Amino acid sequence: MAFLKRSPWILHYDASSCNGCDIEVLACLTPLYDVERFGIINTGNPKHADILLITGGVNSQNRPVVRNLYEQMPEPKVVIAVGACAATGGIFRECYNIAGGIDKVIPVDVYVPGCAARPEQIIDGVVAALGILEEKRERMAGGARMKEEAGETT
Amino acid sequence: MNRIMGAVIFLILAPLLGGLIAGIDRKITARMQGRVGPPILQPFYDVGKLFEKEKVVVTTAQNFYILAYLIFIALSGALFFAGGDLLLIIFAFTLAHVFLVLGAYAAHSPYSHIGAERELIQVMAYEPVIILTAVGFYMVTGSFYVVDMATTTIPVILYLPGVFLGLAAILTLKLRKSPFDISTSHHAHQEIVKGVTTEFSGSTLGQIEIAHWYENIFLLGIVYLFFAWNPVIGIIAVAVTYAAEIFVDNVTARVRWQAALKSGWLAAALGIANLAILSYMVYGGA
């Protein structure tokens, strides 16, 4: 059964956003958008999270942090890049301290365009991510089953 | 035989009921905040999800303690619904919590460590009230056995209003609700991240959640005992108490540990005052 789709917990990290997308991510939690309707909780802890929501492009300081957070999340997990900055660096792309989009550091599954991305767009992004999350889960479960079977035959 | 049935029914139904209550709780909370809130069954989805996730640990030992935590919480609840000795149940309950704390210690992570310390402060804060509750019941019903408390015809609440208030106060602590959710909180934004549960994930976190459901049912069971002479009133009282807890959760800020400890101990003092008057009535009158 796929409970995963009904209970995605997100971890939000600001990898040098201008706050614009950040606060829209937060706005999703608040009464007007209330993503808890979809079982979404904003956990502050990578070990509990299923979805990593990143705003802002990465700079070199943030590189290891982003990677660390990503690694700390248990499988299956997806990454959503929210906003133009997280996708490509956006308006700051040419700044000396911006390396570019999040995909320079970790694999990104969903890009949410916009500057700032609207709460509705972010919700859409999460919904899109759920599909990918479910696929990954099935692959993982399949992998485990295959491993088991392999174990039995040997 | 009856008593074993009680235990079995608890072991099976408590997680279901506990999860449901958690779901209703979240829904009401959301409504109080002007939101729609999650589906009522959300807690089950969450736990189901957790069991689907990969197991991740800092150290393998940590999960062992959580299993022990779950087992002993379930055990103390089962003993309760089997009508056992309330003091013994309380001690089993404490033992369970010590296991939770040990799990957090074992992980050796700064945040779970601080969470563990705070959880211990919580235990220290609520323990006196819980013990006094048992003692209070004894003074009124003449027995430490839950089975006698549950079948009593005395309206216990009339004798123990202070103890009941004390218990209601520490219930906030136990349900991990504001203002006393110091060691870990369902609400994400806490200075100590997720406190005790920081390093637990996947099915282990699910176990903690289930243990919490067991625990809540057990605690509500204690609340019920105050009104046990009339089951209807009892169930209403439990609902009202829980609703009051949700309400308080929604209208208060989280306090520091100092205040949590002080409140817990003051709640106990209230209970003591109640019992002192009662004991004066018993011995003074005799």
Add this chain to the structure above:
Amino acid sequence: MGLFEMTKTVLQNLVRGPATRRYPAVPARTTPITRGHVVFDPATCRSCALCSKRCPCVAIHLDKEAKVWEINRMRCIACGDCVESCPFGSLAMEQDYLPPTEEHVVDSYTITYVKPERPAKKPAEEGVDA
């Protein structure tokens, strides 16, 4: 007594019901001037390159030779500067938002504008380097 000051709000919320906008069941709130995304009309663009010059994100790329006008959707910040700068009204700002995607999106258009018969004066902008 300052305890439980929040009570009034809580009760109000309970009575009034949730304030939630039930997106996606209810469409997103937009206004006529909402800046959603840029649309391009290949039929009127005269390849003046003003838009790509003004764009603060360098999201627009114009290849005059190949007659290709491209916009990198992942860079565009929907500021609308290009729309304002286009002297020929080839650009417009639509209210609706772009959906999330799994890949970077670069929309590419082939400019179909043909110079009218009457030889027109070369626009000055053509002299500007890109």
Add this chain to the structure above:
Amino acid sequence: MQTLLFLILFPILVACLLLFVKRTTSRYAVVVLSALAIGGASIYLLMRYAFEGAVYFAAPSETASLAMVAIEMALALFIIYMGAKFRNYLAIGLAVVQAALVVYLEMTFSENLHAINNLFIDQFSIIMALIIGIIGSLIAVYAVRYMETYHHLHPEVRDRQGTFFFVVFAFIAAMFGLVFSNNLLWIFFFWEVTTITSFLLIGYAETEEATKNAFLALVMNLLGGVAFIAAIIYLVAAGPASGGIDLAAVLASGDAAIILIPAVLIGFAGITKAALMPFSSWLLGAMVAPTPVSALLHSSTMVKAGVYILVRFAPVFAGTLAGVSVGLVGAVTFVVASAIAISQSNAKLVLAYSTIANLGLIAACAGVGTHMLVWAAILLIIFHAVAKSLLFLGTGAVENRIESRDIEDMEGLIVRMPKMAVMMFIGIAGMFLAPFGMLISKWAAIEAFVQVPFGIVFVAILAYGSAVTVFFWAKWMGKLITVIRGVEQIEKGFFEEPWIPLYIITGLVIAAAFLFPVISSMLIEPYVLVIYGVTAGLAQTNVAIMLLMMALLLFLPLSFALFRKSAKRLPAYMGGRPATADLHFEGSLGMTREAQTRNYYLTTCFGEARLFRPGAAVCIILILASWAFAGVAL
């Protein structure tokens, strides 16, 4: 009776022998053999007398009594000499007073100083004898290796191991004497011997601090001694009505009014010896002594002499306000000492405070003195002795290995010294967790206190006290089982022999939890029955449940295998900050820092500075109140 005499005299022989054994190996052999003999004899005692109730022996009297007086005088002279040497005039004064009182007693009432039976044994004595005989001798065995390492680590301390073991065995002999004597004068004599041995052992290191603390202990114990002898004089002076110096007769004498005053005085002596507030400081100071001394004297046995005498007098206290006051001294001590334990990070001090607290609890039970409470008190004595000795010895072993007795330095012991950690873990669990013994006794105590007038005060104190107890033990436990990385196991290469006593005591802690129904029904309940005519005990179902929990606990670690494989390991959450496995992270200002996890000590709430004075003040008032109540009763 031979066994009794053997147990008293044989250790003295061994003690003298050990004065002359210089090599560690031969000393070890001697100690092990005598430990076997003593332990064996105590078990024989158990089998021989367990079902007999109280048995009295006339036993040698005149000569022995004379010898005792002589030794007492000699000891007084020794104290005066030491007092003069270190300029402790208070000690001299008290010794002089005490000697004078003894002389006065001997001179004035010489014709009354006869007990019909000088020795006796009953179930309570058997329990005490088992504790002394088994735990005491195990500690002695452990001490041999410990002292060797100790001198290795502390070259500055003069090596006087001969004397050391002489005193240790002398002490064991005295303890046996104390619990077997039915003659109050004899009890007093042995009482004084334990005072002196304690003085000698605390001062062993001969540092300024050690000497100071030794004198502190001496002075406080002498104070108790003065009260003791005063009580005897009072009893004797009161004539036959009081029962004179025959313990059994005194306890049996119906005239509560008359014996209440001596009871309170002897209770006071018990309070000093058991280091209840305000006299707790001597026990804390005693922690400068080598760890086996702490284990032997200050946790498992000597302080038990104090509560032993209190429990003996419990029937006298029962139902009197004086008794309630004495009990309250214990109760207040329990809660205050437990609270202070929170603020301590020195393992030995935590153990010391916890000891004080538990002795307080026992005293509380004894003071109120109903049959249930006496039952609980004896249970407490047993469980405390085993668990606490394990913890002391464990701490000592760890200290010799990691060269620190700070709890913080024991972090990750489960990785560094796994066996040791498990043993200490069990010891700590024994101190406060269900289904281990201490908790059972506490539980019984609560149930018992509810049923007496003023019980609610005790229950309240107990409720707070046990809450506090959970805190300081659990955090220590947490330190032990924290799994740290990047350290090596350092258990190997450590002397193997000291482990054997540790293993045995660990076994005893678990066995005690399993066997407590047997112990209770075989020894404690009959004892209580004889005295009160009713007896106590836990309901069968509860016992069964406890045993079930115990079994569950033992079984659970097996599930460990379950977790071994599947999980993926990731480093701890460090705020996203990249960190190494051993918790070093890149900190501000470009420094690499280590995330440290220290326990909370809550000093502002529970500090010694904050709690000791009020606690002591309350206890002094209560002690005075107990005297006043006793006086009024007269």
Add this chain to the structure above:
Amino acid sequence: MTVNEEQTTINIAPGDLLREVGALNSDGYRLVQIGCTDVGGAYEVNYSFDKGYQFRNLRLTVEPETEIPSISDIYWGAFVYENELHDLFGITVTGINIDFKGTFYRTDEKYPFSVTRRGGDRCQDV
């Protein structure tokens, strides 16, 4: 109640800095900012102060290798600006009360704002 804002800029020599700043401090000015501009071969460092919306700016022009003294003894909070000065421009400031020693911003490239020090402008490839 509307107050008119005035801005004045005074050029001072590095040696006078501490004296001038001290004087402003005792005059009751608060520190608004310290900023810097690379004017090609030299740096213009602006120390800005304010009192009742009157804006005083002390301007120091220094050569690349000149060390400037920290004013953090006078204005405790100056350390943030001075660390920034060092990290973005490579100017050595001596005696800062909390010296991050180049770990304040930890930029990818050192001294990104200092054309002089880097010897020409470089851009991120797009």
Add this chain to the structure above:
Amino acid sequence: MPGRIVVPFGPQHPVLPEPIHIDLVLEDELVVDAVPSIGYIHRGLEQLVQKREYPEYVYVAERICGICSFMHALCYCQGIEHIMGIEVPDRSRYLRTIWSEYSRLHSHLLWLGLFADAMGFENLFMRSWQLRESVLDISEDTTGGRIIQSTCKVGGVRRDIGQDKLDEIHRGLDSFEEDCRDLGKVFLNDETVKYRLKGLGVLSKDEAYTLGSAGPTLRGSGVASDHRETGYAAYGELGYKAVVETAGDCYARCAVRVRELYSSIDIIRRAIEGMPEGPIDVKVKGAPDGEYFSRVEQPRGEVVHYLLGNGTKHLARARIRTPTFANIPALVKMLPGAQLADVPIVVLSIDPCISCTER
């Protein structure tokens, strides 16, 4: 005394909305040392002036931060206008004032929410952010963007607000003010909130002043310093008096912001009432040559844009000193002595915005 706890606090942490790292050294839960480190959001956008022409740089300036976005644009534009000697039309000054104050409302409500969140008061967080949404709605209705307005430009504003809309906004202000006052009451009167805030992170008047603090952090300590008093935009005509509290603790800083909600509403109301007719922009030709320290009062305090033009379309230097940057020393001073549980509150009490701090 037993040792200390060392905790890496951040850069990712649930109560820190933005990445900042603090090495926290604790004794039990008492903070004995706190060393921050930043640089997680440093982008280097000041340097973009070399790549964007000065009119386009407004879009960059807006994204110095997404919260006081409008204020940055305003400050930048006013600076350029001052250098170039441009007089903007009256109506645009009034419109700028209205948007500024809406930004402030949005920012303060946002902050109040986060602040409540730091205290573990979830419902209050939700309520603050719910109110904030109505501000965002107005922002979207009048500028086309919820967060980033993109409406200020050199020489005026890009969009007008029609009279209908102005009237509608004006009508809505009353009920909005009532909601804000209800919200304010919780922050200022609730016992649990007071328990968390009073006496925490005290900054004396002297300290606040010499540490160079800005905004509510400064005003909460009793210093009346609010750049609106200099009368830029339309504040000259409308008049403004700084809101001041004297206690210098977190409660005072919170109170300043709560009361500024009311004063902002008041300004908006009067700005709408006094709105002059006329054009909204002037044509801008040429390029700036000269320098200016442009200052504007943001929600977090005074921001300084130092602009240096050299007569080309590209500025020679833009240097932005933001209020949070100025408040960091105060933060470093306030943390030791607080409890761990109070760290988020103390940190938030300066309303830290790392985005603009690091630029």
